[in-house]
């Protein structure tokens with residue numbers, strides 16, 4: 001059984017004084033994907049769990065974690081899945097669901113048996129996972145990227161043109177508190193979530209992917225008047241406290257999975273930040 005890494009919350013005054021190393025230790029999630037393992041980070045912000053399942057030839061079973069003190073992982077939780085790799089299979093209570101790259105799933109509270117598999121070990125699946133506490137059971141749903149209602153925003157002239165795919169949200173796949181989707185930057189565009197925003201009612205996690213090996217994303221966090229930066233590579237995730245901006249600029253275009261938990265599920269409930277107030 002894998003042990004989960006726990007990330008406690010940090011106060012805003014504490015974050016202002018953090019060195020870059022301390023910021024990374026608290027907010028950056030490195031090495032989420034390790035072959036033949038399911039890895040978890042447990043954040044105290046809204047008790048969001050951030051996971052990576054990387055099955056090779058052998059299947060991987062979703063196991064409960066000591067930190068949960070529950071007989072099975074989803075006893076009191078829900079989970080969202082997005083496949084960032086080659087074709088994969090998620091077996092839920094004995095039923096197989098095939099996920100191409102960027103296929104997604106929602107697994108409801110009370111789901112006991114979950115197994116992750118790669119169709120081919122030479123092009124393995126990479127399942128990115130988010131899990132939040134849940135008060136009721138919503139049905140298991142599997143959907144393709146095309147079914148996730150794309151919306152293109154931004155403009156090439158401001159280098160922020162991107163397509164937002166919403167997977168788990170009130171008008172799509174139902175959940176208790178999880179809201180989850182994927183944002184794909186257009187070629188030539190490098191800025192995500194710009195103009196930026198905060199939503200004090202929900203924490204958020206970004207997991208960057210499809211970032212070429214030698215390229216980087218400069219991710220910005222912190223209160224709008226005290227922003228801090230972290231340099232990220234492909235397949236790294238970053239935790240955003242509810243009071244923090246979460247925006248980034250790449251040395252190339254890239255994609256990321258975003259996911260939130262907290263007070264409400266309204267995607268449009270974002271407090272935009274006037275760029276003139278950023279420091």
Ligand SMILES: O=C[C@H](O)[C@@H](O)CC(=O)C(=O)O
Nearest residue numbers: 162164183192193194258270
């Ligand atoms: O609250 C919503 C999240 O920050 C993301 O969906 C924003 C995003 O993907 C983008 O603008 O590029």
Ligand SMILES: [Zn+2]
Nearest residue numbers: 197199204246
């Ligand atoms: Zn946001």
